Amino acid sequence: MESTQHHIDRKTFLKVAVLSGTGVVFGVNFLQSCQSKKEQPINLEALEYNEFNAYIEIALNGYVTIYAPNPEIGQGVKTAMPMIVAEELDVAWDHVRVVQANLDTKKFKRQVAGGSQSIRFSWMPLREAGATARQMLVNAAAMEWNIAPEKCTTHQGFVVHPKGDKKGYGDLVLKAATLEVPQKITLKKTEDFTIVGSGKHNVDNFKITQGDALYGMDYSQEGMVYAAILHPEKFGDILVSVDASEAKKVHGVLDVIQFNNNIAVIGTNTWNVFQGKKAVKATYRENKNKEDSDLFDNRMEQAFESGKFKKRGGKGNVSEVFAKADQVIERVYEAPFLAHNTMEPMNFFAHVTADKVNLKGPIQTPENTAKQVARALKRKEEEVHIEMCRIGGGFGRRLIGNYVIEAAQISNLIQKPVKLVYSREDDMTAGYYRPKVKYKIKAAIKNNQITGYHLQEVVVNNMMWPKLANYFPEGAIPNTLFESYRIKSNIKTAPWRAPVTNFLAFAEQSFFDELANELQIDPVQMRLDLLEEAEKNKHDDMEYSPRRFQAVIKKVAKDAQWGKTKEGVYQGISAYYSHNSHVAQIAEVEIKNNQPVVTKIYCAIDCGIVVNKLGAMNQAEGGIVDGLGHALYSEQLVKDGIAVRSNFHQYKLGRMKDAPEIQISFIDSKEAPTGLGEPTLPPLAASIANAVFAANGNRLRKQPFAKNGLYNS
Amino acid sequence: MEIQLTVNNKTHTVDVPGETPLLWVLRDELKLVGTKFGCGVGQCGACSVHMDGIITRSCLLPVSIIDKAKITTIEGLSEKNNHPVQLAWREIDVPQCGYCQAGQIMTASAFLAQNQNPSQEEIKEAMHGNICRCATYKRIERAVQTAVEISKKTTK
Numbered sequence: 001m002e003s004t005q006h007h008i009d010r011k012t013f014l015k016v017a018v019l020s021g022t023g024v025v026f027g028v029n030f031l032q033s034c035q036s037k038k039e040q041p042i043n044l045e046a047l048e049y050n051e052f053n054a055y056i057e058i059a060l061n062g063y064v065t066i067y068a069p070n071p072e073i074g075q076g077v078k079t080a081m082p083m084i085v086a087e088e089l090d091v092a093w094d095h096v097r098v099v100q101a102n103l104d105t106k107k108f109k110r111q112v113a114g115g116s117q118s119i120r121f122s123w124m125p126l127r128e129a130g131a132t133a134r135q136m137l138v139n140a141a142a143m144e145w146n147i148a149p150e151k152c153t154t155h156q157g158f159v160v161h162p163k164g165d166k167k168g169y170g171d172l173v174l175k176a177a178t179l180e181v182p183q184k185i186t187l188k189k190t191e192d193f194t195i196v197g198s199g200k201h202n203v204d205n206f207k208i209t210q211g212d213a214l215y216g217m218d219y220s221q222e223g224m225v226y227a228a229i230l231h232p233e234k235f236g237d238i239l240v241s242v243d244a245s246e247a248k249k250v251h252g253v254l255d256v257i258q259f260n261n262n263i264a265v266i267g268t269n270t271w272n273v274f275q276g277k278k279a280v281k282a283t284y285r286e287n288k289n290k291e292d293s294d295l296f297d298n299r300m301e302q303a304f305e306s307g308k309f310k311k312r313g314g315k316g317n318v319s320e321v322f323a324k325a326d327q328v329i330e331r332v333y334e335a336p337f338l339a340h341n342t343m344e345p346m347n348f349f350a351h352v353t354a355d356k357v358n359l360k361g362p363i364q365t366p367e368n369t370a371k372q373v374a375r376a377l378k379r380k381e382e383e384v385h386i387e388m389c390r391i392g393g394g395f396g397r398r399l400i401g402n403y404v405i406e407a408a409q410i411s412n413l414i415q416k417p418v419k420l421v422y423s424r425e426d427d428m429t430a431g432y433y434r435p436k437v438k439y440k441i442k443a444a445i446k447n448n449q450i451t452g453y454h455l456q457e458v459v460v461n462n463m464m465w466p467k468l469a470n471y472f473p474e475g476a477i478p479n480t481l482f483e484s485y486r487i488k489s490n491i492k493t494a495p496w497r498a499p500v501t502n503f504l505a506f507a508e509q510s511f512f513d514e515l516a517n518e519l520q521i522d523p524v525q526m527r528l529d530l531l532e533e534a535e536k537n538k539h540d541d542m543e544y545s546p547r548r549f550q551a552v553i554k555k556v557a558k559d560a561q562w563g564k565t566k567e568g569v570y571q572g573i574s575a576y577y578s579h580n581s582h583v584a585q586i587a588e589v590e591i592k593n594n595q596p597v598v599t600k601i602y603c604a605i606d607c608g609i610v611v612n613k614l615g616a617m618n619q620a621e622g623g624i625v626d627g628l629g630h631a632l633y634s635e636q637l638v639k640d641g642i643a644v645r646s647n648f649h650q651y652k653l654g655r656m657k658d659a660p661e662i663q664i665s666f667i668d669s670k671e672a673p674t675g676l677g678e679p680t681l682p683p684l685a686a687s688i689a690n691a692v693f694a695a696n697g698n699r700l701r702k703q704p705f706a707k708n709g710l711y712n713s
Numbered sequence: 714m715e716i717q718l719t720v721n722n723k724t725h726t727v728d729v730p731g732e733t734p735l736l737w738v739l740r741d742e743l744k745l746v747g748t749k750f751g752c753g754v755g756q757c758g759a760c761s762v763h764m765d766g767i768i769t770r771s772c773l774l775p776v777s778i779i780d781k782a783k784i785t786t787i788e789g790l791s792e793k794n795n796h797p798v799q800l801a802w803r804e805i806d807v808p809q810c811g812y813c814q815a816g817q818i819m820t821a822s823a824f825l826a827q828n829q830n831p832s833q834e835e836i837k838e839a840m841h842g843n844i845c846r847c848a849t850y851k852r853i854e855r856a857v858q859t860a861v862e863i864s865k866k867t868t869k
Contacts (some may be wrong), residue, residue: 211747
């Protein structure tokens with residue numbers, strides 16, 4: 001095997017312990033490489049187990065167990081992360097078993113699923129972990145053979161003697177555990193990868209296809225009761241009194257309790273508590289400040305007229321170039337609130353006792369949530385235990401652990417093990433939405449060049465982060481200004497798959513299409529030219545790579561035969577630097593029954609090395625279809641303080657027949673991998689809008705497209 | 714009321730109000746949790762089961778009207794997790810979060826029992842009622858086609 005020498009920082013690795021009679025465990029820190037290099041080296045001898053965030057276990061029979069620390073919400077890390085370890089450890093994939101770890105702040109660090117960051121942050125630490133363990137096994141074999149370690153190779157779970165003898169990892173592991181952790185390790189060359197870059201099936205497929213109890217919703221235990229919850233129907237209302245007399249007569253209802261601003265119905269099964277909930281009569285003190293989608297529209301327009309904006313980033317002198325411009329182009333793009341609608345509604349099990357708070361269920365942020373539960377119950381953090389399970393979708397909703405706290409509070413009040421289950425209506429109407437937002441973008445044109453770019457955001461609650469000013473078009477346009485205006489609201493908002501960029505990308509990439517049309521430049525060529533300019537002005541703070549960006553645009557244009565489509569097929573391009581991956585998409589639209597219909601999406605992605613080809617393709621396709629469905633159909637409306645859409649008969653999501661043909665290319669790369677859970681979603685909507693414009697001249701600036709009269713599939 | 718039910722060829726007796734939907738009897742009383750709760754209003758398909766082989770939304774089906782009909786859930790679809798649809802789902806690697814997939818598999822298997830040689834349009838039509846928020850629709854479509862091929866091979 002060809003290889004590259006690699007010095008590791010001691011702190012990036014590892015502590016080895018012998019398990020009684022079963023094998024050896026390596027404690028690993030997956031996340032050290034993303035931390036500051038300026039930190040003082042840590043003395044390995046002084047390390048405690050809490051320095052580690054994952055474990056590799058090698059059994060005496062040679063089988064390897066990898067404890068995956070991060071929550072699995074469908075993004076595929078439970079498969080992809082262990083693949084990286086197995087690659088460098090050099091074991092056969094079918095000898096690897098993956099186990100979901102529980103929340104354990106003593107063992108693990110940063111157990112979070114979010115931002116498409118798991119693979120990006122853990123790539124090198126995972127490789128180092130596998131390679132270091134492998135080196136220790138090689139050293140053990142070399143000692144037994146009494147030869148130099150460099151003479152040994154490894155192959156699929158065996159150390160191989162130059163003359164062909166072999167020793168299995170299982171036979172070597174006890175000896176390896178007694179050796180010093182090597183400081184110099186050998187990482188495989190990327191061209192020698194056999195597991196990374198292949199396609200491995202989701203490790204839970206067998207259990208999923210036979211209906212095993214994998215999810216929080218599926219959990220129950222002896223003596224457990226069920227709880228349903230009533231949040232105030234109107235955002236901002238205060239609960240005054242509860243009449244539970246009728247509810248308590250409902251079959252199977254055990255109790256009705258009031259806590260904080262909520263009511264819980266306790267009973268013997270989920271259906272009974274849902275029925276009990278309908279019979280509860282509650283009175284609320286109304287929030288006078290009525291939340292209403294239409295009123296927000298007015299306030300947003302007023303903000304654009306006369307609001308005081310907060311500067312988020314930019315450079316140069318925007319006001320000067322706008323004053324001197326030959327032409328100013330200005331457009332506004334609008335997005336509604338969106339619910340997350342994970343298929344598994346919010347739920348959590350809680351059992352609060354005198355010595356412990358035991359919790360189990362779906363959560364993307366177990367550590368932070370455990371802290372919040374401790375605070376809410378006035379308990380010590382170490383008394384709170386969270387058992388993790390497979391999660392029926394996250395999309396950002398389960399970054400917010402309010403339902404976990406609620407479950408714990410209910411158990412605390414009734415002193416019983418309880419499973420809190422949200423109905424779909426609770427889930428859809430009680431908030432944590434993608435914020436409603438509008439972007440006004442202006443460009444200054446001088447001598448047919450774009451000299452200034454001014455983006456204003458008016459948003460409910462959650463403003464864009466300043467770093468977005470260093471995305472495209474940074475470097476491509478000399479004068480830029482990014483500003484935000486925040487409207488505070490009682491409507492609960494939260495990150496939603498590809499936070500901010502899920503709509504910012506639409507606004508920006510639609511706007512550049514409009515600019516290309518105004519300036520009569522080909523939209524693909526315009527982007528390539530702007531990126532050429534960005535390449536000349538490249539600097540350290542720039543978040544994206546102009547060259548990699550150009551490459552995905554060229555690739556997708558080639559795949560889609562941009563500009564050479566057959567009659568009746570219209571194309572639109574969109575490209576975005578998406579959560580550290582570069583993505584370009586071309587949508588094809590055809591007119592059927594006088595309506596534009598999306599028939600095909602081409603997509604080119606540079607996410608560095610593709611770790612799991614099967615998983616990557618699944619994520620990329622899913623992001624495209626999810627982006628299409630939401631752009632076409634989805635919105636939550638608020639009227640008189642009440643969320644209007646309460647279930648899927650009113651809230652339309654993309655379905656089977658909406659999914660167009662999809663063709664995806666991954667750029668062949670040796671760069672370190674970046675994530676894929678979010679990246680294909682942000683650019684998608686603009687590719688559709690731009691293709692619809694090419695097809696019938698209608699410019700879509702407001703989502704959802706179907707409702708706004710311009711698009712029906 | 715006491716109700717007798719035949720689920721996956723086993724007879725169970727449960728004591729619940731007759732209007733209780735089958736979904737909650739399966740999940741909370743019989744602990745057959747493979748059938749999923751998604752919406753409770755028959756819109757998402759996560760709760761799909763077979764009633765005498767016909768695809769049925771268990772969240773809307775009161776247990777009292779099932780009578781002698783035989784219920785099949787994902788747990789009883791095959792002996793060894795080897796129904797052609799289950800095999801195809803794994804071969805194509807359909808699941809992302811996986812939560813809706815039991816409902817998808819039950820819908821596909823009931824459909825293929827009625828139509829052994831469906832067109833692409835018929836597959837899309839049959840699966841249109843099942844929501845997948847991860848949007849694995851392209852793979853579901855391919856997996857149904859693959860299940861057709863697997864079935865043809867095994868019946869030859």
